[in-house]
Amino acid sequence: MRRCPLCTRNRVVNFYQDRKRHYFRCEECQLLFADASSHLPPSAEQSKYRQANSKQRPLQQFITSLVDQCQQQQSTPLVGLNFGRIADASTLANVEAQGHQLLQYDPFFAADHTLLQRQYDFICCYRVFEHFRFPHREWQLLCSLLKPGGWMAISTQLLTQLSGFEKWHHKDNLTHVSFYQRATFEFLANQANFRLLFAANDLILVQKPSESDITRDPSSSA
Template sequence: MSGCRLCGQPGAELFASVEGRRYLRCPRCHLTFLAATQLPDQAEEKAQYDLHRNEPDDPGYRRFLDQLGAPLCERLDAGARGLDFGCGPGPALARMLEERGHPMRVYDPIYAPDPAPLDQQYDFVTCTEVLEHLHWPEREWRRFAELVKPGGWLGVMTRFLTDDGHFPRWHYRRDPTHVCFWQPATFQWLAREQGWELVMANNPVALLRRR
């Protein structure tokens, strides 16, 4: 047993052991996560990320990101300022939002590591295909609360874990850098406990408003 790396609850129990990897689940916030002793290091992560070919001008990739961009923009005021957190090597979503009139800054611990954008608050923060990579998600959620202005928006995209029986065969689990798996119940817990209003949870997108 181990403590949850999102909510701190002791007593997370073994959920599954697949191909030598041990996954735990928290009974309180329902996060499923890889055992801490098996987390990849940053060199392993970067090697995997560099295999991705997500080009900002790729129409298919832009449609994929618009699963988050479109419902978020419906809720933003004109000229709202945002941060794309975990933008990757080609910050396509930031460009798409700038095209819609929203000034953007970007941050990524590997590809855009300048911490200056983390020293201010924003009307909204986007976080696409990032949550599943977080080693210590409690730390990042505290940071999101600091980055988003009261009344502002956090938009996240991650494939929800909805079928426990399929987990060993799930393609999302097979990526060695995917170490946290989120359920609608996890976002509901965050909304109750950490000052967010869960406005939308439609796999793979969740929109939360800062109270």
């Protein structure tokens, strides 16, 4: 029995198949995902990520925007985590010039696991969610890393119409294995009792409730 790699439910149905991959859809959380047998080997995946890390300007703008938003709500210095992609020295210097700190974790290029043992005021996830082979594990980790009241910014292309999947170029990158719809993030936010904002079709903001806002155990309805 196939289970969804995000919500772990078994309400998974066949969705689409092309010459390279077979895709499934979860009827519970609306995640679309590629068959694990088509995942690239780690060496090929790492090579493609090295090329992606060279494109810095969009990542820099993404981080700057998130820091600006967070510092409007918190006057004290912020400590953030850039998760899954590496920003260059100039981006880090710009954050530090504002009195804040940005640490970086990447499983291939900066795998400092001690950074996964603390919490952060904000977390940046720029073009990484689509690469998660086990999105349930990564989502649970990211939720645990976020301080109460903290923000997580997620940049990933959302599928707006199931009927358009066949021609959706986003699926053609073989490192992209998990595909999200608005309903997917609505499901996750509801389960975690997070505040959810769709700032754009490829920008999702979630805020962890402050300790005074927590009224139930987020796992109680899982």
